[in-house]
Amino acid sequence: MSRPPTTQQFVLAELRRAILARELLPNQPIRQDSVARGLGVSRVPLREALKILEAEGQVVYRPHRGYTVTELSLTDLLEVYRLRELLESEAASLAVERYGATELERVEQEHRAVIDAAERDDLVEMIAANRRFHFALLEPAGMPRLMRVIRTLWDTTDAYRAVYYNSADNRSRVLDEHEEIVRTARDRDGAELVRLLHAHRQHAVDSLRETVGTDRQAPGQSSGGSAGAETRTEP
The missing domain is CATH 1.10.10.10 (Winged helix-like DNA-binding domain superfamily/Winged helix DNA-binding domain)
Structure with a gap:
């Protein structure tokens, strides 16, 4: 328990x-x-x-x-997704060599969870199941420090993911792409898995470009709008 x-x-x-x-x-x-x-x-x-x-x-x-x-920032989004591309490609290449029956069952279980949540129009659970699906693909790499960094990158883009999943077309595309990813994982084709994951991320970036728009801040600045009137007090 x-x-x-x-x-x-x-x-x-x-x-x-x-x-x-x-x-x-x-x-x-x-x-x-x-x-x-x-x-x-x-x-x-x-x-x-x-x-x-x-x-x-x-x-x-x-x-x-x-x-x-935090206000959504295209500059921040592009940086995080570029880092994810580099790190997740490495993790996927290593993980695919270690897929056994247990690892593949976990991937398929989380894929079914994404589908179930989509059918119920439960966007919060769909996003959570999507995250579990991707980490089921990557965690068999056996590199816990790498996975901690990747988790942090995912955490920083939760707000963007919520925007992306608000579109029915995007949700449908996610399910279709996950189907391809699952088939490739079963085949243990590392190069194709890396390619599909890259395309999967890129579709999200392309969609969010239109939603988030051009970052109004200068490079290097953290994004964020005007805050509330509340002040922080120490415990």
Whole structure:
């Protein structure tokens, strides 16, 4: 039996879910008092969870203003997806050589979970199952440090993923592409798996280019809009 989450883990999971579900929108202030009250927790675990999200780039903190959900930035998106291409290609090439019956069953199980969530129009679960699907493909590489970096990159683009999955056409394309990826994983064709994963990522980037638009900030600046009026107080 898995251990129950700590209060901080619970709050972090709920904030992630709210960002994915578009309950917290980009550039939207996060009112700590109301969020803590809604979750039934004190502000201490909430502040700790927000610090984690800030380190991941999902929220922005501005002195005397407080936290906001990070505004979407095309520059940030392109950088993260380029890093994912480099690291995930390496992981996939190594993982495919280690696929056995257990590893392939996990991939197919998560693929079915994505389909089930799509049929229920449960976008939050579809996005979560999609993440599990991709990590089922990559984790057999047996490189935990590499996987930690890749997870961080995924965390920083959750808000973008939510935007992408809001389109029915994109959701349908994800399912079709996953089918091809599963077949290639069964064949243990490393070069083709890398190619399909690259095309899969590129379709997301191409779609999000139109949604996110041109980044208005100069290169090197972190994105984020005006924050709320709330200030950060220490525990």
